[in-house]
Amino acid sequence: MERFDLSQELGQEILGMAKAKGASQGDVVMAESDSFFVTVRMGEVEKISQAGEKRLGLRLFFGNSSASASTSDISRKSIEKLVDDTARMAQVTAQDPHGGLPEAADLASELPQLDLLDEPARAVSVDEKIQIALDTENGALTYDARITNSEGAEFSNQFGRVIYASSQGFAGAYAGSTFGYSVSPVASQNGSMQRDYWYSSNRKFAKLESPKSVGARAAQRVLRRLGARKVKTCEVPVVFDPEMAASLMRNLASALSGYALYKGASFLIDKLGTNIGAELLTVIDDGTIPGALGSRPFDGEGLPTRKKIVVERGQLQSYLLDTYSGKKLGMKSTGNASRSVGEAPGVSPANFYLASGKDSPEKIIKSVKTGLYVTEMIGFGVNMVTGDYSRGAAGLWIENGEFAFPVEEITIAGNLKEMLQNIEMVGDDLEMRGRIASPTVKISSMTVAGD
Amino acid sequence: MAAANLPAAFFGDNFGVKNSDLEKVLDTALAKKADYADLYFEYRQNEGVSLEEGMVKNCSQSIANGVGVRVLADAKTGYAYTDDITIKNLELAARTAHYIAQNRPSPMPVPVGQQRGEAHNLYPVKTPVNDVDLEKKVKLLYEIDKFAHGLDPRVKNVFVSLGSEYKVILVASSQGLVVGDIQPLTRLNVTCIAEENGNRQIGSFGGGGRVEFGFFVDHQDWQRYASEAVRQAILNLTATDAPAGTMDVVLGSGWPGILLHEAIGHGLEGDFNRKKTSAFTDRIGQRVGSELCTVVDDGTIPSRRGSINIDDEGTATHRTVLIENGILKGYLQDKLNAGLMKMALTGNGRRESYAHIPMPRMTNTFMLAGESAPEDIIRSVKKGLYAVSFGGGQVDITSGKFVFSASEAYLIEDGKVTEPVKGATLIGNGPDVLTRVSMVGSDLKLDEGVGTCGKDGQSVPVGVGLPTIKIDGLTVGGTRA
Numbered sequence: 047m048e049r050f051d052l053s054q055e056l057g058q059e060i061l062g063m064a065k066a067k068g069a070s071q072g073d074v075v076m077a078e079s080d081s082f083f084v085t086v087r088m089g090e091v092e093k094i095s096q097a098g099e100k101r102l103g104l105r106l107f108f109g110n111s112s113a114s115a116s117t118s119d120i121s122r123k124s125i126e127k128l129v130d131d132t133a134r135m136a137q138v139t140a141q142d143p144h145g146g147l148p149e150a151a152d153l154a155s156e157l158p159q160l161d162l163l164d165e166p167a168r169a170v171s172v173d174e175k176i177q178i179a180l181d182t183e184n185g186a187l188t189y190d191a192r193i194t195n196s197e198g199a200e201f202s203n204q205f206g207r208v209i210y211a212s213s214q215g216f217a218g219a220y221a222g223s224t225f226g227y228s229v230s231p232v233a234s235q236n237g238s239m240q241r242d243y244w245y246s247s248n249r250k251f252a253k254l255e256s257p258k259s260v261g262a263r264a265a266q267r268v269l270r271r272l273g274a275r276k277v278k279t280c281e282v283p284v285v286f287d288p289e290m291a292a293s294l295m296r297n298l299a300s301a302l303s304g305y306a307l308y309k310g311a312s313f314l315i316d317k318l319g320t321n322i323g324a325e326l327l328t329v330i331d332d333g334t335i336p337g338a339l340g341s342r343p344f345d346g347e348g349l350p351t352r353k354k355i356v357v358e359r360g361q362l363q364s365y366l367l368d369t370y371s372g373k374k375l376g377m378k379s380t381g382n383a384s385r386s387v388g389e390a391p392g393v394s395p396a397n398f399y400l401a402s403g404k405d406s407p408e409k410i411i412k413s414v415k416t417g418l419y420v421t422e423m424i425g426f427g428v429n430m431v432t433g434d435y436s437r438g439a440a441g442l443w444i445e446n447g448e449f450a451f452p453v454e455e456i457t458i459a460g461n462l463k464e465m466l467q468n469i470e471m472v473g474d475d476l477e478m479r480g481r482i483a484s485p486t487v488k489i490s491s492m493t494v495a496g497d
Numbered sequence: 498m499a500a501a502n503l504p505a506a507f508f509g510d511n512f513g514v515k516n517s518d519l520e521k522v523l524d525t526a527l528a529k530k531a532d533y534a535d536l537y538f539e540y541r542q543n544e545g546v547s548l549e550e551g552m553v554k555n556c557s558q559s560i561a562n563g564v565g566v567r568v569l570a571d572a573k574t575g576y577a578y579t580d581d582i583t584i585k586n587l588e589l590a591a592r593t594a595h596y597i598a599q600n601r602p603s604p605m606p607v608p609v610g611q612q613r614g615e616a617h618n619l620y621p622v623k624t625p626v627n628d629v630d631l632e633k634k635v636k637l638l639y640e641i642d643k644f645a646h647g648l649d650p651r652v653k654n655v656f657v658s659l660g661s662e663y664k665v666i667l668v669a670s671s672q673g674l675v676v677g678d679i680q681p682l683t684r685l686n687v688t689c690i691a692e693e694n695g696n697r698q699i700g701s702f703g704g705g706g707r708v709e710f711g712f713f714v715d716h717q718d719w720q721r722y723a724s725e726a727v728r729q730a731i732l733n734l735t736a737t738d739a740p741a742g743t744m745d746v747v748l749g750s751g752w753p754g755i756l757l758h759e760a761i762g763h764g765l766e767g768d769f770n771r772k773k774t775s776a777f778t779d780r781i782g783q784r785v786g787s788e789l790c791t792v793v794d795d796g797t798i799p800s801r802r803g804s805i806n807i808d809d810e811g812t813a814t815h816r817t818v819l820i821e822n823g824i825l826k827g828y829l830q831d832k833l834n835a836g837l838m839k840m841a842l843t844g845n846g847r848r849e850s851y852a853h854i855p856m857p858r859m860t861n862t863f864m865l866a867g868e869s870a871p872e873d874i875i876r877s878v879k880k881g882l883y884a885v886s887f888g889g890g891q892v893d894i895t896s897g898k899f900v901f902s903a904s905e906a907y908l909i910e911d912g913k914v915t916e917p918v919k920g921a922t923l924i925g926n927g928p929d930v931l932t933r934v935s936m937v938g939s940d941l942k943l944d945e946g947v948g949t950c951g952k953d954g955q956s957v958p959v960g961v962g963l964p965t966i967k968i969d970g971l972t973v974g975g976t977r978a
Contacts, residue, residue, distance in 0.1 A: 092574065196774075279742040427921065461976075496743070
């Protein structure tokens with residue numbers, strides 16, 4: 047059976063087929079990727095995986111009712127079935143007055159060059175990738191004699207292309223790449239074990255950090271956990287390291303999603319224009335940073351991405367919206383539509399970060415008489431409707447402004463509404479290591495539960 | 498097994514893959530230096546229908562098919578997959594997967610775990626939910642919406658979703674095995690938000706399994722789901738701050754079995770124990786629980802969400818005793834790890850899809866019933882927490898620390914259940930939490946069929962179960978210090 051190549055023309059052709067079946071509007075999302083990973087463990091290659099995938103998704107509107115479908119089988123027969131199935135499903139969905147595609151005038155017209163693809167890095171050999179994983183693990187294993195084992199190191203890369211076409215006259219495509227590696231060393235002391243990890247990821251192969259330094263950092267992170275113990279239940283200041291503080295930004299982004307807001311499933315409904323956090327809280331979402339992991343030239347509905355101040359000195363300035371959730375709230379899309387192939391749009395942040403403050407992380411730790419420095423959290427104890435927050439934590443106990451001993455098997459609890467207001471210090475150490483990032487953050491008081 | 502020949506015919510008819518082709522590809526994959534090779538064909542059709550604001554707004558369908566080729570050599574795995582099932586692509590993938598076997602240090606073959614057991618027929622579904630008229634499903638969603646709103650005027654938003662999956666798999670291995678399965682799966686969920694004086698609270702309930710549509714409608718089980726979701730949201734309107742600190746905790750029966758999944762189950766998966774990175778490493782035969790605790794993983798319970806006739810390596814599923822009267826008895830295995838550890842296969846080699854490498858995973862994990870009456874267990878607690886419903890959980894395999902988050906909990910004071918408290922995370926240490934189980938109820942219950950387990954980026958459906966139990970001292974992560 048002949049399989050088609052994915053293209054903007056194929057998208058337009060499918061939309062033409064749908065129109066002939068009576069669809070009033072429609073859009074096609076196509077994605078293809080080549081991915082690779084290798085894991086090594088204790089100096090030996092453990093797994094290698096290599097693959098290519100293509101998917102095609104269609105959403106159709108018949109007046110105000112809609113449905114979506116997707117397939118990995120890009121053949122004539124399968125595409126005809128896709129159009130028929132989508133049309134059939136749209137017969138049973140409700141007439142939703144807020145449905146529909148964005149206005150043609152709002153669509154991205156000139157696509158910015160965002161430098162998302164590292165084409166030459168396709169030439170990096172499998173052997174070279176294996177060597178990076180080996181060097182990363184070795185960097186951790188040789189760092190200290192107490193590092194006795196490893197969950198392994200991984201190198202992965204992906205080359206992908208997204209094509210979007212809509213009946214509003216938009217057709218666009220962009221390609222991107224990501225490279226990353228990580229290592230999880232295990233350290234032991236007096237019969238008890240700890241594991242931690244560190245990583246580097248980038249759209250450009252050459253911009254990855256050195257394997258040795260990533261391995262060493264992972265080693266330092268695991269070694270400082272050895273001998274961890276519980277503490278007594280108490281209320282103390284809590285300092286989140288940048289990785290953990292980024293998880294607070296992830297919670298904030300979820301609460302600001304237009305879908306959570308119009309459904310009443312966010313603790314931040316009706317808060318636009320009001321103070322939701324401390325003066326130190328300035329949060330930015332920017333889909334246009336060249337080379338950044340969360341950048342893209344247009345969003346999942348063909349609208350331009352942009353830079354916006356989401357929270358300015360504690361005041362909520364913008365939600366994260368696509369066309370539908372925007373209409374529900376009486377607003378315009380903020381260019382944050384995200385798509386899974388074959389599904390209706392959702393909302394996701396682009397590059398979302400807490401702006402750097404003025405204090406060094408050292409100064410922040412020095413400011414704590416007795417408190418907790420959090421380096422790991424586990425579990426899902428965040429209630430987005432109420433903001434109630436309770437998560438398992440591990441990290442370092444602070445006494446008189448110094449790290450005293452590692453702690454584990456404790457929880458930290460509070461409410462996100464209060465936690466955002468109680469941000470007392472923000473570090474000057476922002477680094478865009480992922481799509482969502484933050485500098486070190488100190489919250490003046492939370493409940494730590496232990497013995 | 499009734500379905501034995503159907504999957505082979507399915508892939509033969511739809512993709513022109515013949516048995517002789519399979520042999521040829523497996524030969525390429527195996528070449529001369531590998532120990533074992535297998536092919537995993539998968540066809541999957543997913544459908545989702547959802548309702549919010551009184552409207553069925555979304556209906557979606559996705560169809561995916563592909564094949565994964567795996568080659569094992571020593572402890573190494575080579576894997577390649579394609580969503581374009583042609584002989585040419587299969588051979589290309591086989592060569593890629595075989596790359597791993599190059600430069601292997603020793604030419605001695607390492608045997609993978611040997612097959613055992615008979616295949617089952619645990620879910621003889623006549624009409625998969627995917628094939629039920631869409632109108633019927635849409636009608637059910639509207640009925641649920643109306644019913645839930647009618648239960649209490651404080652219910653403001655109702656969300657209902659019905660998801661169904663129809664999956665056909667075929668495994669062909671270099672050991673001469675060609676075996677397939679048809680795996681239907683469905684799940685219905687009701688979530689609602691209740692509001693009173695500006696206080697908003699959420700409640701959620703659902704169920705499902707490898708069952709037909711009648712599972713939800715024949716006995717009006719959907720009404721129970723809606724009622725539970727509403728009850729939980731309304732209850733939470735009056736919940737006070739949860740306590741913080743270490744106290745006696747009573748876990749209700751059913752879904753709180755997530756405790757076993759996080760605290761025990763993951764740490765007993767073969768891969769972590771072979772690598773010696775689990776807190777349970779080398780502890781078989783040792784005491785890890787009180788004498789009251791017997792924990793099993795059983796993939797053979799009919800119609801359950803966590804059950805499968807064969808695992809994703811073609812091994813028949815099994816009932817594996819993990820802990821017997823407090824003593825650690827066994828691990829959960831896939832072929833690679835069973836072979837390397839020289840242990841028997843347990844039918845726990847699972848994967849999310851053809852794009853994923855199999856790993857040891859749980860199926861339905863639960864504790865067997867004890868002898869205490871649930872009322873007596875509550876009565877025995879002077880001051881503590883009674884937790885009956887939970888959200889998700891997580892574990893750090895190496896340190897053994899695990900968490901799971903309560904979504905419905907009450908204080909116990911002087912042997913009586915008193916006020917409801919807000920959800921809170923509970924944290925403990927896997928290798929010793931069961932040693933502090935001092936009472937086990939007679940009321941074993943399995944969950945309703947909503948569990949999904951994530952490991953190494955792969956999700957698979959699972960089940961859990963628990964009788965009411967009492968744990969002497971567990972840390973409760975509330976805000977009330």
